[in-house]
Amino acid sequence: xxxxxxxxxxxxxxxxxxxxxxxxxxxxxxxxxxxxxxxxxxxxxxxxxxxxxxxxxxxxxxxxxxxxxxxxxxxxxxxxxxxxxxxxxxxxxxxxxxxxxxxxxxxxxxxxxxxxxxxxxxxxxxxxxxxxxxxxxxxxxxxxxxxxxxxxxxxxxxxxxxxxxxxxxxxxxxxxxxxxxxxxxxxxxxxxxxxxxxxxxxxxxxxxxxxxxxxxxxxxxxxxxxxxxxxxxxxxxxxxxxxxxxxxxxxxxxxxxxxxxxxxxxxxxxxxxxxxxxxxxxxxxxxxxxxxxxxxxxxxxxxxxxxxxxxxxxxxxxxxxxxxxxxxxxxxxxxxxxxxxxxxxxxxxxxxxxxxxxxxxxxxxxxxxxxxxxxxx
Amino acid sequence: xxxxxxxxxxxxxxxxxxxxxxxxxxxxxxxxxxxxxxxxxxxxxxxxxxxxxxxxxxxxxxxxxxxxxxxxxxxxxxxxxxxxxxxxxxxxxxxxxxxxxxxxxxxxxxxxxxxxxxxxxxxxxxxxxxxxxxxxxxxxxxxxxxxxxxxxxxxxxxxxxxxxxxxxxxxxxxxxxxxxxxxxxxxxxxxxxxxxxxxxxxxxxxxxxxxxxxxxxxxxxxxxxxxxxxxxxxxxxxxxxxxxxxxxxxxxxxxxxxxxxxxxxxxxxxxxxxxxxxxxxxxxxxxxxxxxxxxxxxxxxxxxxxxxxxxxxxxxxxxxxxxxxxxxxxxxxxxxxxxxxxxxxxxxxxxxxxxxxxxxxxxxxxxxxxxxxxxxx
Numbered sequence: 226x227x228x229x230x231x232x233x234x235x236x237x238x239x240x241x242x243x244x245x246x247x248x249x250x251x252x253x254x255x256x257x258x259x260x261x262x263x264x265x266x267x268x269x270x271x272x273x274x275x276x277x278x279x280x281x282x283x284x285x286x287x288x289x290x291x292x293x294x295x296x297x298x299x300x301x302x303x304x305x306x307x308x309x310x311x312x313x314x315x316x317x318x319x320x321x322x323x324x325x326x327x328x329x330x331x332x333x334x335x336x337x338x339x340x341x342x343x344x345x346x347x348x349x350x351x352x353x354x355x356x357x358x359x360x361x362x363x364x365x366x367x368x369x370x371x372x373x374x375x376x377x378x379x380x381x382x383x384x385x386x387x388x389x390x391x392x393x394x395x396x397x398x399x400x401x402x403x404x405x406x407x408x409x410x411x412x413x414x415x416x417x418x419x420x421x422x423x424x425x426x427x428x429x430x431x432x433x434x435x436x437x438x439x440x441x442x443x444x445x446x447x448x449x450x451x452x453x454x455x456x457x458x459x460x461x462x463x464x465x466x467x468x469x470x471x472x473x474x475x476x477x478x479x480x481x482x483x484x485x486x487x488x489x490x491x492x493x494x495x496x497x498x499x500x501x502x503x504x505x506x507x508x509x510x511x512x513x514x515x516x517x518x519x520x521x522x523x524x525x526x527x528x529x530x531x532x533x534x535x536x537x538x539x540x541x542x543x544x545x546x547x548x549x550x551x552x553x554x555x556x557x558x559x560x561x562x563x564x565x566x567x568x569x570x571x572x573x574x575x576x577x578x579x580x581x582x583x584x585x586x587x588x589x590x591x592x593x594x595x596x597x598x599x600x601x602x
Numbered sequence: 603x604x605x606x607x608x609x610x611x612x613x614x615x616x617x618x619x620x621x622x623x624x625x626x627x628x629x630x631x632x633x634x635x636x637x638x639x640x641x642x643x644x645x646x647x648x649x650x651x652x653x654x655x656x657x658x659x660x661x662x663x664x665x666x667x668x669x670x671x672x673x674x675x676x677x678x679x680x681x682x683x684x685x686x687x688x689x690x691x692x693x694x695x696x697x698x699x700x701x702x703x704x705x706x707x708x709x710x711x712x713x714x715x716x717x718x719x720x721x722x723x724x725x726x727x728x729x730x731x732x733x734x735x736x737x738x739x740x741x742x743x744x745x746x747x748x749x750x751x752x753x754x755x756x757x758x759x760x761x762x763x764x765x766x767x768x769x770x771x772x773x774x775x776x777x778x779x780x781x782x783x784x785x786x787x788x789x790x791x792x793x794x795x796x797x798x799x800x801x802x803x804x805x806x807x808x809x810x811x812x813x814x815x816x817x818x819x820x821x822x823x824x825x826x827x828x829x830x831x832x833x834x835x836x837x838x839x840x841x842x843x844x845x846x847x848x849x850x851x852x853x854x855x856x857x858x859x860x861x862x863x864x865x866x867x868x869x870x871x872x873x874x875x876x877x878x879x880x881x882x883x884x885x886x887x888x889x890x891x892x893x894x895x896x897x898x899x900x901x902x903x904x905x906x907x908x909x910x911x912x913x914x915x916x917x918x919x920x921x922x923x924x925x926x927x928x929x930x931x932x933x934x935x936x937x938x939x940x941x942x943x944x945x946x947x948x949x950x951x952x953x954x955x956x957x958x959x960x961x962x963x964x965x966x967x968x969x970x971x972x973x974x975x976x977x978x979x
Contacts, residue, residue: 274941274942275942276942316693316697320693323762323768323769324762324764327762327764327765327768327936328764330935330936330940330943332938332940332941332942332943333938333941334941334942354771355732355759355769355770355771356768356769357768357770357938358757358759358770358771358772358938359771359772359850380735382732382735385700385701385704387700387701387704387705388704391700391704391733391734392700392732392733393732393734393735394731394732394735394736394771395735395736473736558707559704559707561709561710561734561735563707563709564651564709564710564711565651565652565653565709565711566707566709
């Protein structure tokens with residue numbers, strides 16, 4: 226594929242994100258974390274000073290922190306353990322990283338390592354972007370969602386009570402290490418949430434991958450190592466291509482937000498942490514294709530294919546009964562893709578062909594939301 | 603001068619900061635703010651959307667906010683008024699800008715305008731760097747310190763209780779507008795604080811400017827318009843040259859921090875807002891040349907020339923009695939120029955010739971601090 230290269234080793238593949246002097250490798254495979262020597266060899270080239278701050282959370286740290294520390298015994302390592310959950314992706318958590326960095330007197334040559342899911346990665350990346358106006362960081366994603374999406378591409382940030390990811394920076398990691406073994410400790414709900422982002426790549430730009438998912442979704446959910454590894458690799462290749470072409474989201478990178486405008490409204494409206502991000506965007510993609518169909522764009526067959534894949538992945542097809550279309554519209558107006566209050570959505574011409582569009586009326590949008598929401602008992 | 607160009611108009615000069623596609627003009631002169639049409643013509647090319655958020659403080663807003671609003675009647679303008687003082691250069695003030703932006707539903711094409719001194723400029727710039735991962739901003743500095751230093755060069759950020767400017771970003775403004783008339787509303791103490799940064803340029807890299815200051819310091823302190831305008835222009839030219847050569851402070855840009863490592867220790871040690879930034883770095887420069895002299899570098903004549911200029915500017919030559927050398931050393935170890943806990947300082951070979959150095963012992967540093975501090979009564 227155009228902007229990514231592949232190196233096959235026994236149990237690992239490497240996908241490269243091509244951003245000139247800010248290019249970096251994504252190492253995918255297993256075992257990595259519990260192989261001290263290998264992990265050290267992958268990390269060491271990207272640590273420029275002697276000081277390493279590992280940021281993790283209360284769920285992940287007991288499982289994997291020791292592996293990272295053991296691989297870095299020749300460095301001065303410290304750690305920050307955050308609470309677990311999207312509701313903690315805020316300025317307070319971010320600021321607690323600065324407390325740790327300054328108390329340990331870490332300087333501008335220090336390196337931050339994000340060890341955890343998307344929340345840990347986004348907060349840590351933004352802390353790295355902001356500490357002393359920018360230090361290096363490395364991503365070690367431990368959830369499927371983070372491995373296939375949030376750890377790649379340099380989008381970092383925290384939530385504001387009025388909107389998700391409203392405060393942040395573009396700050397690329399020095400490398401990404403995705404050990405598929407870490408997915409064995411994920412519960413089924415978290416795994417499914419990650420699958421939503423995997424489906425997204427098929428939906429917006431990769432028909433063969435969508436077809437592969439239709440055939441292999443059961444293996445993926447049963448955590449077949451080969452299926453997981455392939456899904457992560459293919460997702461990262463898709464993301465790497467898009468990011469290489471449009472790092473700062475001037476154009477096509479916005480397509481990666483398929484389902485996200487609806488999804489963010491659900492997440493914020495229900496209170497962060499109530500719905501998982503992947504669950505919310507799964508429902509968001511269903512709403513997006515429903516709206517696309519009502520515009521006469523995507524075929525009913527394609528809509529059913531997406532709905533089936535979402536259903537088979539144990540992801541919600543319907544929005545929560547608690548939110549009205551007003552609740553959605555109010556939240557959607559502050560989406561980052563909005564311009565002068567006008568909502569812009571990623572819609573579908575067909576599976577594999579997405580467009581950023583404003584070609585819908587407010588009533589059509591409201592009808593879609595209502596038609597795809599649970600009704601209160 | 604190398605990287606800056608000059609356009610003389612009747613009462614204005616333009617200095618250009620040369621950063622390829624991020625180049626921008628600094629307009630210096632008067633009247634600008636109270637000339638609606640002129641102000642509009644200078645601002646409009648740099649406002650890309652329709653939404654403009656003006657950030658100011660309780661001291662400056664009553665004086666000048668209306669001028670900026672009147673020049674931008676064709677835009678949707680909103681404003682945030684922060685409290686006044688270095689002690690408010692913190693995450694809370696910064697976050698209050700996001701509250702305003704999100705409540706007004708401002709999108710990624712909005713523009714932030716910083717109207718005020720260095721604190722307002724630094725906070726606003728960092729908010730612009732972080733809002734939706736980066737929006738445009740314009741600097742309208744209203745203090746001498748901001749006009750000659752902090753509004754130029756893209757360093758933005760806020761303080762952490764454990765260190766000054768520890769959280770921030772490099773984010774260049776779209777343009778800078780320095781109306782020298784705004785300096786008439788400064789009190790004498792604030793004016794002198796700005797002069798400290800002006801003296802700095804002479805000390806570190808511009809002997810003729812240092813000599814000009816020795817001859818014209820009284821006119822400058824009496825707010826002679828021509829003297830002010832020349833001092834600002836020459837300061838901005840010096841800063842523009844340094845920033846163009848080293849935007850991200852990989853090398854020579856660090857020299858602009860002359861006196862700042864000592865100064866930051868004084869500011870943080872006394873509590874932000876107690877000593878003005880310019881006062882603290884004036885004392886810091888005295889300490890830096892004293893240490894340089896004790897290393898056998900700068901001559902006693904040059905040391906006396908700096909001390910005289912500081913004294914004639916009504917700036918403090920001595921550090922506060924409240925701080926011990928331990929207090930300094932503890933603060934100085936977390937300075938951004940430090941590496942692995944080793945303090946690095948801008949020292950002087952002579953007036954006009956500065957170097958970043960670690961060529962001093964801890965005892966020499968302590969002796970310098972003690973010798974240049976007031977003794978408690």
